[in-house]
Amino acid sequence: MYYDALKTFITVVEQKNFTKAAEKLRISQPSVSVHIKNLEAEFQTQLFIRSPKVLKITPSGEILLERAKQMVQIYENTKNDIYEQQNTIKGTLKIAASFTIGEYVLPPLLADLCKEYPNLNFSVTIGNTNEVVKLTQQFQVDIGLIEGNTDEKDVIVQPFMEDELIIIAPPNHPLKNKNDIVTEDLQSETWISRESGSGTREYLEHFIRSNGLKINDLMTISSNQGVKETVINGLGISILSFFTVKRELEQGALIEIKPKDELFKRKFSYVMSPISGEKKLNTVFLEALKKGN
DSSP states (O other): OOHHHHHHHHHHHHHTSHHHHHHHHTSOHHHHHHHHHHHHHHHTSOOEEEOSSOEEEOHHHHHHHHHHHHHHHHHHHHHHHHHHHHSOSOEEEEEEEEHHIIIIIHHHHHHHHHHHOTTEEEEEEEEOHHHHHHHHHTTSSSEEEESSOOOOSSSEEEEEEEEEEEEEEOTTOTTTTOSSOOGGGGTTEEEEEOOTTOHHHHHHHHHHHHTTOOEEEEEEOSSHHHHHHHHHTTSOBEEEEHHHHHHHHHHTSSEEEOOTTOOOEEEEEEEEOGGGOOOHHHHHHHHHHHHTO
């Protein structure tokens, strides 16, 4: 069984160093070298080009790398499935979520699951849509939750709920008391936007482009809270999920600008690797996800 050798190989590639790989795996450096030599003997090829200053993966190593990740994941899935089949719902589910979902939609769902399955743990990573998809592709998480779109072909993408976005502005914005606002009223505004790779940024760019809006300036901030605070302080307007601004609207710190005949809707989706299989933890989480929405 080459599980340990494959896992060592993946770690060496990630760390770019035998010593660092040994430290991360908590094994000796000679053990790391033995694992790599065994793999090179098995596949009858050199996996690394070694020099005093650099460790470079060979083309053969590149081929093995992606397959190794899949084999290790399949082994771990199988081990977990057998364990879960024989035991109660327990273990750690690794989730990556884009900011809006991770900060506002996911917490109450996890709270309910923890009450129902006290032996179930969660490891949550929050990033933008592109980062979440990448983590899923690399098998670093079991499930990804995104608010944007992805054209990647090697993941399963399924919508699980609808999201409403709204245009927000500071309370003293000139459009506050205007009736029958139209999209044209938003010409030459300064927009506060999330970073490239964010699903919210993608939606904002589509809205501006499809309506032919001219912008005075575009300020980029890589968090929902940062965007809100910047709008509250009067530096521009933005578009965010209703989930993220509900409290500020209720408190009067922000106002909504609502052009008539405009509907700002999008889908939240989950993404998974096709080889993730029917892991019991995944199934429990997805059933709760669909039930809650």
